[in-house]
Amino acid sequence: MKAPLKTLVEISQLREELAACRAQGKKIALVPTMGNLHQGHLRLVEEAKRHADFIVASIFVNPLQFNPDEDYESYPRTLAEDQTKLASAGCDLLFTPSVEVVYPNGQENQTRVVVPGVSEGLCGQKRPGHFDGVATIVTKLFNFVQPDVACFGQKDYQQLSVIRKLVEDLSFAIKIIDVPTHRTPEGLALSSRNNYLTPEQLAKAPTLYATLKEAAKELAAGNTHFNELNHQARARLAEQGFAPEYVEIRNLDLSPASLTANTWVILIAARLGKTRLIDNLIVQRDSN
Template sequence: MHVFDHKGELRSYIKEKKDGKNIIGLVPTMGALHQGHVSLIKQALFQNDLVVVSIFVNPTQFNKKADLEKYPRNLQGDLIILEHQSDNIIVFTPTVDEIYGESIVSNTYQFDGLDKVMEGEFREGHFEGVATIVELLLLTISPDRAYFGEKDFQQLQIIKKIVESKNMPIEIVGCPIEREPHGLAMSSRNERLSKEVRIEAGLLYKVLLSAKRKFGTESADEITDWVKSQFKKNTLLDLEYFQIADEATLTPILKVQPKKKYRAFIAVYADDVRLIDNLRLN
């Protein structure tokens, strides 16, 4: 396993490997690795000769300074996890200065409305920050494929839009959500939850499964009202939004259209920890 802190050294190493006809995969992460990350890495290792795993807590995608400061960090633990996966992993662990220099700001993008709903509505500037770091990583590493979890499905669609709009010859691969035994989607943020709240947060997945069963026999408004009622009964979880949307455009559903795929999205606060999840409905 090779670990790089600087973009120039990483680029030189990857160029050498690509000249040797190696196929390169990329798994961007913010560290605090868990089994969800490992599943992405394993898929990338299966489909590529070498896999770059970036570990970087990106400041421009946090709209709350406190959330950035509290985000879990465990670089040494992350490196131990990666060492046990494969010798064919390259780790990129840049500092904020290495990435942004003296100006820690996001670039400006046109996402064709993908950023105006759900996460974009509640986290101003979030997707510009995500897009900025992902574009930089893609340009630095020039991977053949890049892997992202479907837990952040809206982010996945936006990244696909960036790659398409900039004509990058990179395949963006979405990977299934990995879940804890009680259904909670795996996330680095889960480590901040108390044991009681972590178990209670399995309600997100239970509600999504129920929404899937109701879909097709009840309207989106009826399902949404039912979801809201479930969280009103709960004293540990605070619903921020529940939305049923078209998978491709992320626009809220008005009427079910044939041949379209729909997905339910949810965001909840557990204490001061924000959790998101989603599930395809049809």
Template sequence: MKVITEQSELKKEIELLRSQGKTLGFVPTMGALHKGHLSLVQRALKENDALVVSIFVNPTQFNNPNDLVTYPRTLENDVALLGTASEDILVYAPTVDDVYGDNVVSVNYDFDGLEFKMEGEFRPGHFDGVGTIVKRLFEIVTPDHAYFGEKDFQQLAIIKKMVKKNKLPVGIVPCEILRETSGLAMSSRNVRLKPEYAEAAPFIYKTLKSANIKFGTERAKEVTDWVKSQFENHPLLELEYFVIADIDTLETIENKKENILYRAFIAVYAGDIRLIDNLALN
């Protein structure tokens, strides 16, 4: 497995692959890899001739400086995990300078309002950072297909919008959420949970499943109020938001309509660790 730190070297490798007529998949990550990432990697390996996995903690998408500092950096372990899937993966693990040069700032994007919903409301500027780094990585890697997990469903919608608006020649492939046996969505943040919070966190998915059942017979507002009440009574978990939204516009709804697909989105603090999840409702 090749671990490449400079885009000039990566581009030479990609040029060689292209000269051989090979298709290229891409899985962008911020490291601290787990089985959820590995499921994206395994799918990308099946659907492409070659694969690049980037490992880069992107500074422009952290609105909380402390979150950037404490984000786990585990390159050696990440490479070892990727090796269980294939030894032929190209790992791009650049420095900030290699990606951004002297201009470590976000581009201001217009995502047709998607950027102001949910995560955008509580993490201002976050999606400008996401759009900036994903577009930059697409320019460096030039993949045919890029793979993203649905745990970050809003991010996935933002990236699809960015690709469409910029007419980028890359197919975006959504991948289902991989969960722990407890139901907790796999996340790099899970390893930072203190034992009592790790034990409590599966309550998030349990609540989403109950909300899904209630949504079959109750109005969205009634389901939302019920979810809020569940967390008001929880001794350890603090709800930041719960919304039911149209999957295309991400607009919060109070009443459902026929032939529209909806999804429930949630963000919860388990101590000082922020966890997000979502679930299709129909």
């Protein structure tokens, strides 16, 4: 019988464990999560194993990245199931600190990390302060673990962009590895928030990805009327019962889409009932 996944809750314990790994010359990877794990998270662990010898996952539901009207208290916490899944995926160590351990002086007195530019607009506009909370906890986790590599999913494209800039600007010696979005057979991007969807909404949710693909087909074929494509996508979502927050075509660095670019990213956010869903798709202009 496989031993339970080693789980630590104190920073000092974590650092002691990782110091021993480094003394053995092991390369360390970090997979930060908020728990309630699905196959997309486990793909991050599997990818981390390709780049490192010792895999650390973290589970921390970070209050700094939730707005007052969001679901921090009700966010699903499934530690026992998560431990089993991580162990099966090949994770070596799980770090699950409390809020008091991460923010010992309280959240109000916590130094914040702000990443300008890429954190603005899109989800940054709809969720004020969200990316400051993300950047702050990621910076703290990087300091706790001091990994050689860290893996993040492409589904949260703006978050990935924020983290890449953070690493560059603060000169972290960490390689950021992005992992493609894991989807259901119908195309819905896996997310812990999918658990909030009713069966009827779950059947409708893949429309989000279908809308992305429709816009991507036009874009790849040479239709660079960006505003028109955005409007058409929003209208399609609204017709299907979504409340679209944004559909935007951007350059890969999240600057406004340019006619001279050959590759773009389409980003989308919409509510289905009370559940907020996000997705994106990278599109390359056809060479023909």
